[in-house]
Amino acid sequence: MSLLDVYRKDARDLLAVIASSAAPEWRVCFTEDGSEEPTGIAPVCADDEHDPDDGSVYNCCPAPAIECFSSTFADYLAALLNSDRSQS
Ligand SMILES: [Zn+2]
Known part of the structure; x- marks a missing residue:
């Protein structure tokens, strides 16, 4: 098992604890760092009231929202x- 595989498994195990799923679908999102670009990631929100084009994070959204400090990252x-979802 490569080091990348080890880290993938560790991340999946962590997400199983802190997220609603071990392999949620992710989107970029706006966090609270004041940036005008989406510099965070969060699981895709399935709430009917949440427009998929709205990159904000609301109470309806599944956790976690993770700040990446860069829209590129x-x-x-x-x-x-x-x-990685396809490999789980
Ligand atoms: Zn939402």
């Missing part, structure tokens, strides 16, 4: 975690 981590 947020895009990358969301894509990476979504790619």
